[in-house]
Amino acid sequence: xxxxxxxxxxxxxxxxxxxxxxxxxxxxxxxxxxxxxxxxxxxxxxxxxxxxxxxxxxxxxxxxxxxxxxxxxxxxxxxxxxxxxxxxxxxxxxxxxxxxxxxxxxxxxxx
Amino acid sequence: xxxxxxxxxxxxxxxxxxxxxxxxxxxxxxxxxxxxxxxxxxxxxxxxxxxxxxxxxxxxxxxxxxxxxxxxxxxxxxxxxxxxxxxxxxxxxxxxxxxxxxxxxxxxxxxxx
Numbered sequence: 001x002x003x004x005x006x007x008x009x010x011x012x013x014x015x016x017x018x019x020x021x022x023x024x025x026x027x028x029x030x031x032x033x034x035x036x037x038x039x040x041x042x043x044x045x046x047x048x049x050x051x052x053x054x055x056x057x058x059x060x061x062x063x064x065x066x067x068x069x070x071x072x073x074x075x076x077x078x079x080x081x082x083x084x085x086x087x088x089x090x091x092x093x094x095x096x097x098x099x100x101x102x103x104x105x106x107x108x109x110x111x
Numbered sequence: 112x113x114x115x116x117x118x119x120x121x122x123x124x125x126x127x128x129x130x131x132x133x134x135x136x137x138x139x140x141x142x143x144x145x146x147x148x149x150x151x152x153x154x155x156x157x158x159x160x161x162x163x164x165x166x167x168x169x170x171x172x173x174x175x176x177x178x179x180x181x182x183x184x185x186x187x188x189x190x191x192x193x194x195x196x197x198x199x200x201x202x203x204x205x206x207x208x209x210x211x212x213x214x215x216x217x218x219x220x221x222x223x224x
Contacts, residue, residue: 004153034212043202043215044154051210088153090212097142097167097209101153 003027006089006102015111019076023089023102026070032092033065033072034099037085044088048074079109115216117203123222124193131189132219136205143186144213145178146202154202160186193223 003026013019021035032051036044050056050063050072062075072091076083086104116135124130136143141162146154157176159167162183175193180186190197200220204213 008151032210032212036212043200043218046212046214049210049212090153092209097159097161098144098156098169099154099213100156103151103153 004089004091004100004102006087006105008103009106010108011105012108012110013079015079015081015109017079019079019083019107019109021074021076021087021089021105021107022071023073024071025089025091025100027091027093028067028070029093030070030091031094033063034090034092035061035063035072035074036088036090036101038088038104039085076107081109081111083107084109115203115205115214117201117216117219119219120217121220121222123224126195126223127192129189129191130193130221131187132201132203132221134186134188134203134216135184136186136203137214138184140205140207140214141183142206142209143180144204144206145186145188146204146215148200148202148218149198157188190221193221195223197221198223 005024035048038044048063050065056063060077064073088104089102090099118133143160145157148154160180175191178188200218202218203216206213
């Protein structure tokens with residue numbers, strides 16, 4: 001059974017600081033990795049995807065992947081109150097269509 | 112195109128009744144997925160279609176659940192003889208390539224009383 005683990009939080013970060021969200025996964029054949037943001041009562045929204053070891057940057061967001069250690073992280077620079085949400089990590093295996101999600105980390109940006 | 116549409120947004124039903132939800136994916140997406148999410152949990156995979164073919168179905172999905180995508184466009188998810196444990200948000204998503212992630216609809220929140 002594939003597992004995707006996230007610290008449920010809540011994680012509180014002052015406005016303007018860097019928020020760091022972590023995710024570990026159990027299956028070594030996992031190939032694609034995604035971060036989704038979910039506001040309370042809303043559906044998940046894709047914010048980052050990463051497939052190769054290393055960093056991938058998109059605006060204030062940076063995804064980091066380390067396949068040897070089986071973890072993926074999301075950094076949010078210059079955190080804003082609008083970043084307050086639950087962040088879901090999801091992984092996908094080669095040849096498998098479904099995404100396996102973690103339980104999410106609730107992030108609160110403190111003004 | 113306005114994204115993935117789901118209908119209804121909310122559904123309250125009595126235990127034992129049947130319910131049906133509809134999903135209209137993004138038009139150029141041939142892949143369609145159904146997920147279920149309960150409070151404090153991540154979305155849980157239910158089933159997957161590529162065009163009209165249902166190619167994968169979760170072992171967790173009981174026989175009371177059935178999904179169709181008759182012409183490879185919209186999809187329906189039916190739950191027969193609903194139980195209180197079926198109360199959840201039912202999410203539909205679509206994509207053109209699994210490696211690029213999904214676009215989710217707004218979901219249908221089901222409450223079984």
